[in-house]
Amino acid sequence: MEKIMILSEIQEVVRECGQLMLRADHAHAGVENKGKYNDLVTRYDKAIQDILQKRLLDIAPDAHFLGEEENVHESIAKGRAFVVDPIDGTTNFVKDYKCSVISVAMTMDGEVTLGVIYNPYLDEMYTAQKGKGASCNGIPIHVSDHVxxxxxxxxxxxxxxxxxxxxxxxxxxxxxxxxxxxxxxxxxxxxxxxxxxxxxxxxxxxxxxxxxxxxxxxxxxxxxxxxxxxxxxxxxxxxxxxxxxxxxxxxxxxxxx
Incomplete structure (x- = not known):
């Protein structure tokens, strides 16, 4: 029951962050590179990670946090942790290519137990719970059986x-x-x-x-x-x-x- 509640709460905050992506002012995104000309970060990456860090740790105060931005790289080897990419596909986001997602995993002792990925452009919310299957917008999904x-x-x-x-x-x-x-x-x-x-x-x-x-x-x-x-x-x-x-x-x- 606890995992179901946590999964629902993660989806709620991720969906809210997706709205921030959709409302983004791309002309004033504050684009910077992280030491390589093609490894980009924007003020939206940072803002979404800040929101996720605060809200997810409200949900599970005992958890560690590993996020892509700002060197928030705590160990996830022991106990509960969140592993977060606030905008996966930042170059796409910078170019307004509309193929970027928010990704949140919860781990226990280094093993992923919950996963949420949201594509705000398609309004597709992907979720998985270990041992319980995967779904998109609440509908079960399955990998291809084609060669x-x-x-x-x-x-x-x-x-x-x-x-x-x-x-x-x-x-x-x-x-x-x-x-x-x-x-x-x-x-x-x-x-x-x-x-x-x-x-x-x-x-x-x-x-x-x-x-x-x-x-x-x-x-x-x-x-x-x-x-x-x-x-x-x-x-x-x-x-x-x-x-x-x-x-x-x-x-x-x-x-x-």
């Missing part, structure tokens, strides 16, 4: 990590030979929602931070899919890693050639 020849591959190009770009595109070329087509949204959290909803068959990126994939990884697994590192090893919620998420009938052996 890759009948499916779409989503990818992230690890654009912040220039040393990984060649390998990213080498793998993408392999995917192009296996799948019907490929897509890049610019938001890993949204890509994981897309896999969980069965709208695409596979997603990969060679390095993501915990706030990028924590909530989405639970969505995919609770929707019947699989999430691992690209080499097939288990993901680590508390540190950066590669991500490969897929539906039930995808053979990803070609990714490890």
């Amino acid at each position: 890759l020849h009948e499916g779409i591959v989503l990818y992230g190009s690890a654009s912040y990590y220039r040393e990984l770009i060649d390998e990213s595109f080498r793998l993408l070329r392999l995917c192009a030979d296996e799948a019907m087509d490929i897509r890049r949204s610019g938001s890993a959290a949204w890509d994981l929602c897309t896999i969980a909803a069965g709208r695409a068959e596979m997603f990969f990126e060679l390095r993501l931070q915990p706030w990028d994939f924590a909530a989405g990884s639970l969505l995919v697994t609770e929707a019947g899919g699989t999430v691992t590192c690209v080499d097939g090893s288990p993901i680590a919620i508390g540190k950066p890693c590669s991500i490969l998420a897929k539906g039930t009938q995808v053979d990803d052996a070609f990714m490890r050639k």
